[in-house]
Amino acid sequence: MADLFSPAWMARFVEEWNKDPELSDALAQIGFNSVIAYGYPEEEKPRAFLVVQNGKATASGVYTDQPLNWDIRAQHPQWLKWIEKSPGMTGLGMAFTTGKIKFKVGDYASMLKDPRMAGPFVKSFSAMSKI
Known part of the structure; x- marks a missing residue:
């Protein structure tokens, strides 16, 4: 497996994202468009970004100050744990409550209230687990 959030890893993430209907x-049905960043809470900037247009991942790479809709952070061991075994909605809710996942940009609470977004958010971790 390529290093977490490296360009090679992110390219595989794009593939796995688009393979999962x-x-x-599900995101295409709601016209979801976003730039999502991933990284570690102790770092000033995220490591990588993913562009999603109409539900499909269309680009990814090293973060270079792109404007973001979402910036999701967790400690490296936590990311590895989720990649090993995808969390469910309850697991992610607990992670948010306990500070194991942080959103530097984006409204986690409103996303969770919208099942059209919450379900695919959980599925994004399943895509990560296939890399």
């Missing part, structure tokens, strides 16, 4: 097709 419960992720990409």
